Amino acid sequence: MIPELGYISLTIALGLSILLCIYPLWGAYTNNLRLMRAAPALAIGQCVFVFISYAALVYASLTDDFTLVYVASNSSSSLPWYYKITSTWGGHEGAMLLWLVMQAGWTAIVSIASQSLPWPLRARVLGVLGFLGVGFMFYTLLMSSPFESLLPYYPVEGHDLNPLLQDPGMIIHPPLLYMGYVGLSVTFSFAIAALLTGKLDNTWAKWSRPWTIAAWLFLTLGITLGSWWAYSELGWGGWWFWDPVENASLMPWLIATALIHSLAATEKRGVFKSWTVLLAIAGFSFSLLGTFIVRSGVLVSVHAFTTDPGRGIFILGFLAIVVGGSLALYAMRASAVNSAGRYRLFSREVALWLNNILLCVATLIVMLGTLLPLVHKELGMGSISIGEPFFNEMFSYLLVPFAFALGVAPLLRWKQNKFNTLKNKLSLIALISIVITASWLYSSYDVVSLMTFIAVLLAIWVTISTIFDIVEKATKQTSILVGLKQLTTSYWAMVSGHFGFACVVMGIALTSAYSVERDVRMLPGETVTLNEYVYRFDGIKEIVGANYTGHAAVVSIYNNGEKVTELHAEKRRYNVGMQFMTEAAIDASLGRDLYVALGEQLSNGAWALRIYHKPYIRWMWLGGLIISFAGLLILLDKRYRGTTKASQKTKDTNESSQPATSDEVSS
Known part of the structure; x- marks a missing residue:
């Protein structure tokens, strides 16, 4: 009964999406305010029924309803409850339903948060979102329904979720x-x-x-x-x-x-x-x-x-x-649109x-x-493969001008800058960046390639230029603290984004140049040395999970005679699908990762192990988080929160200027 409720709810949501696609757009075209005002209610109603449909699929997965093709194909009774929820987007049909949930959710949020917009614009925005919802709902209902039934014959156990997704x-x-x-x-x-x-x-x-x-x-x-x-x-x-x-x-x-x-x-x-x-x-x-x-x-x-x-x-x-x-x-x-601003070569534009x-x-x-x-x-020209070398080389060519522009941009003003003043600043920043890069790399590594030097130099260039701009803006006031407090949230978002980019470039450059890996054959008690770290294979232990069994290699790692950590690299066998999965063991820090993956058992009790030393790899993901923080800072900017009086006044003026329709007069 619950799956049927999910299918019916999705069908109702489709009907509301069709109305959302038609009524607001027609209302905006005919200047019918009543039709335009129907858009928020239709958007919220569509969202409610899509969420009911998705809740029905989640319930079916949590209760092991293997009468559904989707649940039987992507879940099992031994799967932990949180992975049963994950399984609702682990396959194609469920993933598309999750897409619809996101689509309906965004549409509802826009309908609520756009109250300051003039009704014609608000109606058109929601109408276009309704059109997109219609397309994806038709696709889901006609070609990708997660509510397809196996009745009257269905399995007593599911096929389990792909181990990669667990x-x-x-x-x-x-x-x-x-x-x-x-x-x-x-x-x-x-x-x-x-x-x-x-x-x-x-x-x-x-x-x-x-x-x-x-x-x-x-x-x-x-x-x-x-x-x-x-x-x-x-x-x-x-x-x-x-x-x-x-x-x-x-x-x-x-x-x-x-x-x-x-x-x-x-x-x-x-x-x-x-x-x-x-x-x-x-x-x-x-x-x-x-x-x-x-x-x-x-x-x-x-x-x-x-x-x-x-x-x-x-x-x-x-x-x-x-x-x-x-x-x-x-x-x-677009051809009728003219840009109002004017600018010259040395400008932020x-x-x-x-x-x-x-x-x-x-x-x-x-x-x-x-x-x-x-x-x-x-x-019919045959098969070709375009892989990592192509992308890495092409992106290397783009990195230099992009990072250079990123370093210069904070120092530029809108419209026009004096070249001589800008030249002096950039020369000083370039000199500082070269000194820091050379001092760091050549004191830390025996061999430094040209590409590694350039990549690290560009990362430091972006960092130093951003710091230089912060100091310059802060020192314009009576005190540095006052100057820092007067910098806007959007400015700090720019700073965060540039620092995050520098971290990503630094992490990619250093881990690509100085990562070391070895495939080794080890017996219990044997050791191997990699970049001053000694890895000792202590043996194999059995492991038992909620829906899998397997074994783990116990590896102790030492540096200068002191134990750094003990890693357990696993090889799992999932009980339902009898699939094998490797779970690497990682000792992470900002300076390096020690990474061990367990391979197959070899002759005479030996095991194959893959060992990595990866310097600064965490800087990439730290950089990604810092870049994300930039987006959060912009969203916290007071200009984008709430309904401003000015925009509300604009909306009220637009509404009052709308002629009354015959429907409004009669009501």
């Missing part, structure tokens, strides 16, 4: 990514609504910026967590391997990063108006493209969800409608423009490397 990181990683993916639909809806109204002004940028920041924040956290999961769970010591699914999340993040910088320029200076709208369209378009990559099965990945070409065709068709329609509207309206160009080029590189093998094969 990890704490996977409890929150997919929801974070989906919040980011779907959050970009809000920015997309604001862009389409602005195109429909023809008012692409600074106010539109200010209204849409917090929604973009929120989506970008979730995407950043999701990608950071996904990188950490790949490192800790797969047992090979890698943190990113340019998998198509990883690329699917990176592309919209790169565009969203460009978008938040472009929105800042549009809001503050009235420049890049048309470009900003195009980025808003592109951000959500790449989210849909990522969905197509993950859901269609056109590309092989360790964490792709399906291989059904029919589903892929549906998503591709929906992608064509959304992207084609939005670009057609953009072509009709130019730095932001360069930032946007480089981020878009990086996105195109990722898209090319991801889709070219597919296109090459479909054209």
Whole structure:
């Protein structure tokens, strides 16, 4: 009965989404305020029924209802309760229902939080979100329903959740990514609504910026967590391997990063108006493209969800409608938009423009490397593989101008700067950065490659230039403390983002250059030395988990005769699916990671072990968290919280100027 309730609730939500798609847009077109005012209620109603549907699936999973195909395929009675909840998005159908939950949730939040907007704009935004909801709900109900039944014959036990997904990181990683993916639909809806109204002004940028920041924040956290999961769970010591699914999340993040910088320029200076709208369209378009990559099965990945070409065709068709329609509207309206601001070569506008160009080029590189093998094969030209060397080399070329611009940008003012003053500052910062980089690297390592030196130099360059700007701004006041207090929340967000980027670059450069790994054959009691650490294999012990059994290698690690830690590297066998999974053991610190993965048993009681020493790898994820904190700081800015009196007054004026409709007069 509960699964049927879930299906019926989703069907009702589809009906409300259709009304949400039609009523507000028609009301805005005909100037019917009554139809426009129906939008928030429809949005909230849609959200309620989608949540009921998802709650029904969660209940079915928690109660081991194996009459459902989805639950039988992705869960088991021995699965811990928290992984039973995780299993509701561990397969294709459940993941799409989670997408709908996020979509409905964002739509409801927008309907509540946008009370300060004029009704025509508010109605159009919610109407576009309703249209997107209709597309995904049709897809879920017609081609991807998680409520398909196995009655009258069903198994007494499920097939279990994929062991790769039975990890704490996977409890929150997919929801974070989906919040980011779907959050970009809000920015997309604001862009389409602005195109429909023809008012692409600074106010539109200010209204849409917090929604973009929120989506970008979730995407950043999701990608950071996904990188950490790949490192800790797969047992090979890698943190990113340019998998198509990883690329699917990176592309919209790169565009969203460009978008938040472009929105800042549009809001503050009235420049890049048309470009900003195009980025808003592109951000959500790449989210849909990522969905197509993950859901269609056109590309092989360790964490792709399906291989059904029919589903892929549906998503591709929906992608064509959304992207084609939005670009057609953009072509009709954007040409009439003029940027109000004027600026010269040495200005912050130019730095932001360069930032946007480089981020878009990086996105195109990722898209090319991801889709070219597919296109090459479909054209009958054979199979090709584009992997890590291609992406690493191309991104290395982009890093230098991007980091240089990032270091220069805080020192620039809007409109125009004097070159001589800027030249003196940059020369001093460059000198300090070179001295610090050379002193640190050559005192710490015997061999320093040119690429490592350049990457670390760029990270320190960004850090020093940001610190230089903080000091310069703070010392303009009577005291440094007063100056620091007067710096805005948005400014500290910029500082946080730049520091986070420097940490990421530093971590990538040092761990790529100085990581050491060894595959060893060890008997109990034997030792091996790696980078001054002595690893002693103490033997094997049996382990028993909630739904798995296995064994763990006990490895004691010493440095200068003192015991540093004891690691337990596991090899698990999951009872239901009889699948094997490696669980690496890691001793982590900011300076280095000691990483051990257990391989297979060899002859004469020996075991294969893989041992890593990875310096500064934690700086990457620390940098990702610091970058995410930048997004949180912007959301805490008082300009984006609550309803300002000015915007409320604007709304009231717009409402009072609306002519009364016949329905309003009669009522």
